[in-house]
Amino acid sequence: DIPLMVNHFLERFAGEGRPPVVFSEDAIGRLISYDWPGNVRELENAIARAIALNSGPLLHVGDLPTNLQAPAPARRGRFDRR
DSSP: OHHHHHHHHHHHHOOTTSOOOEEOHHHHHHHHHSOOTTHHHHHHHHHHHHHHHOSSSEEOGGGSOHHHHSOGGGOOOTTOOO
16 A cells, blocks of 8 residues: 555655656665554655655655664664563
């Protein structure tokens, strides 16, 4: 479901006259592996932020919010008590 929603939001936020943007394989992998505790609204905000900060048609991991930039095994959920 995440790739479909990502494409929806990319199309929604695409500006007129701007080249289309896509996520790199690494970035889409981070989006897919994240738990999304904030649900669809958090995903929408993450994509809007990535588009606002990007410098070209390819969105990279560095364009994502900082909580998504670490690889999945290094991230810990809000309720982990390790």
